[in-house]
Amino acid sequence: xxxxxxxxxxxxxPGVFFCIANASLHDAESSREEVYSMLSIYKRGCGRSMxxxxxxxxxxxxxMARYGVKFGIYKHNEFHEQLFPFDPLARVITAAEFAFxxxxxxxxxxxxxxxxxxxxxxxxxxxxxxxxxxxxxxxxGYLPQCEGIKPPKNIFSHIAGIDLxxxxxxxWYILEDxxxxxxxxxYPMIARELTRQASPRTFTxxxxxxxxxxxxxxxxxxxxxxxxxxNVVLTPGRYNAAFFEHSYLAERSGAILAxxxxxxxxxxxxxxxxxxxxxxxxxxxxxxxxxxxxxxLCFEPDSLIGxxxxxxxxxxxxxxxxxxxxxxxxxxxxVYYFVPHMVKYYLGEEAILKNAPTYLAFYEKDRNFILExxxxxxxxxxxxxxxxGVVFGSELTKEKLEDLKKVICREPRxxxxxxxxxxxxxxxxxxxxxxxxxxxxRAFVLTGDTTRVWASGLTRFSRNPDSFVVNSSQGGGxxxxxxxxx
Amino acid sequence: MKKLKFRYEMELKLDRPVRDHHFRIRCKPMEAxxxxxxxxxxxxxxxxxxxxxxxxxGNHGFAGVIRQPHDSLTVTAEGIVCxxxxxxxxxxxxxxxxxxxxxxxxxxxxxLREVEQELGRPVSDQEGxxxxxxxxxxxxxxxxxxxxxxxxxxxxxxxxxxxxQDYAHIFISLCRLGGIPARYVAGLVPGExxxxxxxxxxxxxxxxxxxxxxxxxxxETYIKLTHxxxxxxxxxxxxxxxxxxxxMQQIYAKVEELE
Numbered sequence: 001x002x003x004x005x006x007x008x009x010x011x012x013x014p015g016v017f018f019c020i021a022n023a024s025l026h027d028a029e030s031s032r033e034e035v036y037s038m039l040s041i042y043k044r045g046c047g048r049s050m051x052x053x054x055x056x057x058x059x060x061x062x063x064m065a066r067y068g069v070k071f072g073i074y075k076h077n078e079f080h081e082q083l084f085p086f087d088p089l090a091r092v093i094t095a096a097e098f099a100f101x102x103x104x105x106x107x108x109x110x111x112x113x114x115x116x117x118x119x120x121x122x123x124x125x126x127x128x129x130x131x132x133x134x135x136x137x138x139x140x141g142y143l144p145q146c147e148g149i150k151p152p153k154n155i156f157s158h159i160a161g162i163d164l165x166x167x168x169x170x171x172w173y174i175l176e177d178x179x180x181x182x183x184x185x186x187y188p189m190i191a192r193e194l195t196r197q198a199s200p201r202t203f204t205x206x207x208x209x210x211x212x213x214x215x216x217x218x219x220x221x222x223x224x225x226x227x228x229x230x231n232v233v234l235t236p237g238r239y240n241a242a243f244f245e246h247s248y249l250a251e252r253s254g255a256i257l258a259x260x261x262x263x264x265x266x267x268x269x270x271x272x273x274x275x276x277x278x279x280x281x282x283x284x285x286x287x288x289x290x291x292x293x294x295x296x297l298c299f300e301p302d303s304l305i306g307x308x309x310x311x312x313x314x315x316x317x318x319x320x321x322x323x324x325x326x327x328x329x330x331x332x333x334x335v336y337y338f339v340p341h342m343v344k345y346y347l348g349e350e351a352i353l354k355n356a357p358t359y360l361a362f363y364e365k366d367r368n369f370i371l372e373x374x375x376x377x378x379x380x381x382x383x384x385x386x387x388x389g390v391v392f393g394s395e396l397t398k399e400k401l402e403d404l405k406k407v408i409c410r411e412p413r414x415x416x417x418x419x420x421x422x423x424x425x426x427x428x429x430x431x432x433x434x435x436x437x438x439x440x441x442r443a444f445v446l447t448g449d450t451t452r453v454w455a456s457g458l459t460r461f462s463r464n465p466d467s468f469v470v471n472s473s474q475g476g477g478x479x480x481x482x483x484x485x486x
Numbered sequence: 487m488k489k490l491k492f493r494y495e496m497e498l499k500l501d502r503p504v505r506d507h508h509f510r511i512r513c514k515p516m517e518a519x520x521x522x523x524x525x526x527x528x529x530x531x532x533x534x535x536x537x538x539x540x541x542x543x544g545n546h547g548f549a550g551v552i553r554q555p556h557d558s559l560t561v562t563a564e565g566i567v568c569x570x571x572x573x574x575x576x577x578x579x580x581x582x583x584x585x586x587x588x589x590x591x592x593x594x595x596x597x598l599r600e601v602e603q604e605l606g607r608p609v610s611d612q613e614g615x616x617x618x619x620x621x622x623x624x625x626x627x628x629x630x631x632x633x634x635x636x637x638x639x640x641x642x643x644x645x646x647x648x649x650x651q652d653y654a655h656i657f658i659s660l661c662r663l664g665g666i667p668a669r670y671v672a673g674l675v676p677g678e679x680x681x682x683x684x685x686x687x688x689x690x691x692x693x694x695x696x697x698x699x700x701x702x703x704x705x706e707t708y709i710k711l712t713h714x715x716x717x718x719x720x721x722x723x724x725x726x727x728x729x730x731x732x733x734m735q736q737i738y739a740k741v742e743e744l745e
Binding site: 126133134137142143144145146147264266297298301308309312 | 506508510535537539540541542543549551578579580582583584714715719724725726
């Protein structure tokens with residue numbers, strides 16, 4: 001069970017290096033391991049610059065608000081836009097640690113790619129009995145409309161957002177894979193840009209890997225799968241939760257930001273209609289529209305934001321869609337359980353990165369375990385995303401626990417249960433103090449001609465001291481993620 | 487083997503002009519085990535070029551687009567098809583699981599239990615399936631106009647009446663509930679009228695056609711156009727356009743036996 005790390009919030013004392021305050025935060029259980037990442041950076045004089053960032057926090061957030069770094073949320077059927085609060089105390093990942101993560105993440109995404117190609121193709125992993133068919137063909141993410149499609153270069157997962165947490169024992173665990181439309185890369189990108197302006201010293205005095213190459217990596221991916229034509233970022237429009245990101249990524253990667261009505265299909269090719277009527281063929285669509293709304297002739301017929309016929313063009317190999325439709329079958333919370341098996345099956349290797357210990361209610365043995373230990377587990381509804389449908393057994397009353405047990409028994413395929421990982425807190429600035437909060441890391445793994453991990457990532461934290469849920473749709477904030485070059 | 491001549495006409499009338507009308511028509515008999523199209527001709531009015539497209543279920547169709555304003559679309563297709571009693575033996579696992587239109591209700595599962603009690607065993611073979619089909623046929627009434635293209639198996643069953651699409655949906659729902667893979671088929675049957683729908687059920691290593699509307703097994707006079715998990719996957723024609731217009735669709739189909 002998780003015990004809250006009760007650390008006294010410390011005041012920032014003017015003139016005192018921030019590192020001191022921070023190091024002492026951890027003195028209760030300060031194994032050398034625990035503070036090494038913090039110390040290594042503060043020792044190099046980074047503390048001073050970090051303090052500069054803290055001083056500029058308000059200004060940076062103000063600029064972000066002006067640039068439209070916002071997150072939209074639909075609540076009670078109304079669209080609310082809210083700022084995505086930035087915290088200046090970056091998460092620091094050492095070079096060695098990043099090298100380890102890089103190996104593990106690359107391996108994982110390669111296996112997931114093989115899995116997707118297999119499922120929409122030969123289905124060997126099912127025939128060989130490694131994964132029961134129930135978990136694949138009854139998954140909401142499995143789209144039979146995509147059967148038999150071979151995307152350009154056989155890449156399905158171009159941009160993967162893998163969510164990880166680091167436990168108190170420094171071990172990293174995969175929380176979930178996001179292979180549909182993982183958002184968030186633009187936030188650390190713009191944060192880095194603004195923090196570099198606020199305190200250039202921080203970035204000259206420390207060996208922090210420059211993360212401003214994300215747009216270039218994205219362009220490489222789009223170019224690698226391009227079937228001939230321009231690259232576009234397809235956005236559903238202004239009222240999408242991540243519109244800032246769509247426009248920012250398009251601008252930075254040199255792609256055209258297209259609305260659905262700008263694209264049309266003719267003679268089994270996809271075209272972009274320019275403002276003055278010229279037509280340009282499109283080779284890659286980095287689409288930020290969910291699968292089900294992408295093509296009214298193939299999926300949801302009532303979709304107003306789709307491009308009619310785009311799936312036929314895609315099936316014919318005349319356009320690349322980034323990411324491939326149908327990827328949801330691989331990031332299903334039930335399929336998650338089997339990812340280490342996939343790594344073994346497709347790559348013949350042991351998985352480098354661990355899954356959080358997971359139990360599938362589908363299996364009787366696991367189900368009995370879940371029913372017995374429900375009060376210490378976290379239960380997730382496999383069909384929900386964005387932090388919804390997550391229930392902590394420890395927060396439920398007796399009656400609610402019993403109700404949940406009944407639901408699990410009635411629909412076992414719908415639920416997974418996981419051990420609650422006691423993950424580390426990162427300090428965030430609150431008023432003039434630093435307080436520890438739960439944080440996770442979304443790592444971005446891009447696959448074009450090669451599979452690469454972006455040397456940064458989105459660190460999201462929960463602003464609620466008692467919450468483990470860090471999703472931005474649940475009102476959290478974010479930090480930059482610094483990967484040290486040595 | 488049967489040689490069948492068929493004709494299919496679809497007319498979509500709109501009460502005001504629309505534009506950028508994209509459509510899919512899948513009125514060409516499926517090239518499948520035991521079914522081969524000897525001749526086929528398809529035209530649309532307004533005229534437009536049609537390109538052959540394929541979907542994930544193995545259905546082929548024609549895609550077309552009419553950009554200029556128009557207030558009607560007519561599709562006519564005709565041809566000759568040979569149908570032999572050869573069965574398809576490719577099973578895709580997706581047909582084991584419920585689909586949006588075939589989610590069983592408590593009523594549907596209750597009905598399955600009734601039939602199983604009567605049989606004294608689960609519905610697992612052709613004999614059982616024939617009994618199941620017969621009981622459904624007896625229970626459900628053919629009444630056009632009470633259900634729509636959006637009606638689910640559960641809704642139709644609760645209402646107690648509907649058309650061939652509803653019979654097929656309910657039968658598919660019952661089969662899958664009983665652990666038997668089943669799929670939806672849209673096609674043409676001898677005589678004049680509209681398109682027809684029935685079910686194919688995985689039975690002894692092959693897909694066999696069951697027509698619950700007529701309480702009969704599918705024979706060589708049935709022309710298969712499309713298949714899928716339910717109506718949505720197997721839609722014979724669909725489209726979308728820009729414009730706000732009320733639409734009325736009329737379908738006419740005719741099949742005659744040659745020789």
